[in-house]
Amino acid sequence: MTKNSLRLDHVVLWVADPVAAAAFYETAVGLEPIGVAEYTEGTVPFPSVRVNEETILDLAPHGLAARMKMLPGSADSAGHPVNHVCLALPADAFDALRARLEEHGVPVSGIDSGLSGARGAATRSFYFRDPDGNVVEARHYA
Incomplete structure (x- = not known):
C-alpha cells in the first residue's frame, strides 16, 4: 500500500x-x-x-x-446517490462478477467496449444497480 x-x-x-x-x-x-x-x-x-x-x-x-x-x-x-461507481477488474473476475450477479437475479446492462476511464479505453464494461438504486459499473481493461 x-x-x-x-x-x-x-x-x-x-x-x-x-x-x-x-x-x-x-x-x-x-x-x-x-x-x-x-x-x-x-x-x-x-x-x-x-x-x-x-x-x-x-x-x-x-x-x-x-x-x-x-x-x-x-x-x-x-x-x-452519485451517478455511478466504477470497479475495474481482471478479465476472469469481470466474467465471474457478471455470472454471479445473474445467478442472484440482478439485472445487468449489455456489454459496452471502448469506454474511456482512468486507465484509457476499457475492453468491456457493464452496469448494474444495488438494492438501493446505486449504479455500479464493472469494467475490464486489456
Missing part, C-alpha cells in the same frame, strides 16, 4: 439497510464486508465493503444524514 500518494480512499453510498447492503455486496458482487457486527452492536455508525487493499465503500444509513455537519448542507446529500 502506498500511503503518501494520491489515491481514492472511500466512497459513501446511502443505503436503506446497511446490513442488507453489505450482504448484497458480499454475495452478489464478491466484496469483503467490514464492520457489520460492530454496526449491528451499535459501536460504529455504518459498515463498509472492501474494494481492494486501498479502497472501501461505506454503506451509510439514511438516518445518519442528520449527523453530517462537516459542511453546510451536507445533510442534504442523503438520498442523492
Whole structure:
C-alpha cells in the first residue's frame, strides 16, 4: 500500500439497510464486508465493503444524514446517490462478477467496449444497480 500518494480512499453510498447492503455486496458482487457486527452492536455508525487493499465503500444509513455537519448542507446529500461507481477488474473476475450477479437475479446492462476511464479505453464494461438504486459499473481493461 502506498500511503503518501494520491489515491481514492472511500466512497459513501446511502443505503436503506446497511446490513442488507453489505450482504448484497458480499454475495452478489464478491466484496469483503467490514464492520457489520460492530454496526449491528451499535459501536460504529455504518459498515463498509472492501474494494481492494486501498479502497472501501461505506454503506451509510439514511438516518445518519442528520449527523453530517462537516459542511453546510451536507445533510442534504442523503438520498442523492452519485451517478455511478466504477470497479475495474481482471478479465476472469469481470466474467465471474457478471455470472454471479445473474445467478442472484440482478439485472445487468449489455456489454459496452471502448469506454474511456482512468486507465484509457476499457475492453468491456457493464452496469448494474444495488438494492438501493446505486449504479455500479464493472469494467475490464486489456
